[in-house]
Amino acid sequence: MAKLSLVHKVLTQEKAVAFTFDDGPHPLYTKQILDIFRSNNGKATFFMIGQEINAFEDIATEVHLAGHEIANHTYSHPDMTKLTVDEARAELQQADERIRKLTGKPVLNFRPPFFGVNDDILLLAAEFGYHSIGAVNGEAKDWEQPGVDFILDHTRPTIENGSIFLFHDGYGERSQTIKAVQVLVEELAAEGYRFLTVSELLGLANPQL
Numbered sequence: 001m002a003k004l005s006l007v008h009k010v011l012t013q014e015k016a017v018a019f020t021f022d023d024g025p026h027p028l029y030t031k032q033i034l035d036i037f038r039s040n041n042g043k044a045t046f047f048m049i050g051q052e053i054n055a056f057e058d059i060a061t062e063v064h065l066a067g068h069e070i071a072n073h074t075y076s077h078p079d080m081t082k083l084t085v086d087e088a089r090a091e092l093q094q095a096d097e098r099i100r101k102l103t104g105k106p107v108l109n110f111r112p113p114f115f116g117v118n119d120d121i122l123l124l125a126a127e128f129g130y131h132s133i134g135a136v137n138g139e140a141k142d143w144e145q146p147g148v149d150f151i152l153d154h155t156r157p158t159i160e161n162g163s164i165f166l167f168h169d170g171y172g173e174r175s176q177t178i179k180a181v182q183v184l185v186e187e188l189a190a191e192g193y194r195f196l197t198v199s200e201l202l203g204l205a206n207p208q209l
Contacts, residue, residue, distance in 0.1 A: 004122045006115065006134030010162035012204040016194040017163045019044045019181065020135065022073055022111060022143075023170030025052055025059035030169045032178050034066055040185050042195025044068050047111040047133070050075035050095035052170055053102065064103050069197035071109040072096055072130065077171075079116040088124055096128060108199050109133050133198055135166030142177045143168045151180040159188070162201060 010018075019037075024030045024046055037044050046063050048070055053060045064070055074080065075094035083091065092110065099107050110130040112121060117132060125132045140146075140154035155165060165184075167177050185195065196204075 004119070004126060006117060006132050007164070007202070008134040008136050009160070009164055010201045010205050012162040012201070012206050014194070014204050015161055015192050016196050016201055016204060017159070017161075017165065017188065018196055018198045018201040019165050019167065019185070020047060020071075020111070020133065020198060021045070021167050021169040022047045023052065023077070023168050024048055025056045025063060026170045026174070027056055027059055029174040029178060030056075030059050030063065033169055033181065034063065034068075036178075036182055036185055037068070037195060038066065040189050040195065042185070042189075043197045043200065044195065045071055045109065045198040046169070047071045047073035047109075048095075048099065049073050049077050049170065050098040051077075053098050057102070060102055069109070069199055070099050070103055070107070071111065071133070071198065072099065072107050072128075073111055074113055077113045079114050080112050080121045081116045081118050085120055085124060088121060092124065092128055092130075131198070131202060133164060136163045137165050140166070140180075142166075142174075142180065143172070145173060145176050148176050148179045148183070151176060152183060155180070155184060162204070164198060164201065
């Protein structure tokens with residue numbers, strides 16, 4: 001059952017992490033991310049916006065066929081805490097249906113835009129059977145394009161077994177993100193980390209830790 005809090009990391013003894021990407025798909029940056037993970041034999045999770053799937057369905061299909069996870073980032077990217085419960089439910093439902101139509105699979109995870117959650121939104125996500133996913137490296141603020149070094153300096157200290165990292169592949173210029181992710185993936189691969197989807201990482205959770 002989905003827990004009523006944002007999941008920022010998974011307690012596990014395994015050397016595994018999850019890279020996640022919000023706001024896509026995007027015809028340039030999403031494909032570059034696919035190339036990075038293909039080269040390193042890894043998988044990622046893409047928290048897609050329903051409207052962006054409509055705009056770039058071929059890219060979303062490519063993500064799915066490459067074995068990555070597609071998760072719910074709402075249909076139109078509102079701050080869910082400023083909506084009525086019915087409006088918020090419609091945002092999740094529309095995106096859920098769009099993703100299911102594309103993948104033929106249930107949607108398992110949700111990330112609220114702007115990390116905007118309250119008890120009502122967490123309960124609503126749980127109704128859908130979702131885990132609500134946060135991240136350990138929010139201070140990297142890659143969405144603000146703060147510079148590759150800034151993104152790296154604010155992500156590296158958060159690296160540990162079970163970390164979930166947040167980056168963006170849609171809604172704007174994302175070349176800094178791509179460069180930072182390339183560096184991080186190469187560094188972590190050299191250290192023996194595996195790159196899993198969020199669902200795969202959650203499956204490694206060890207409650208004894």
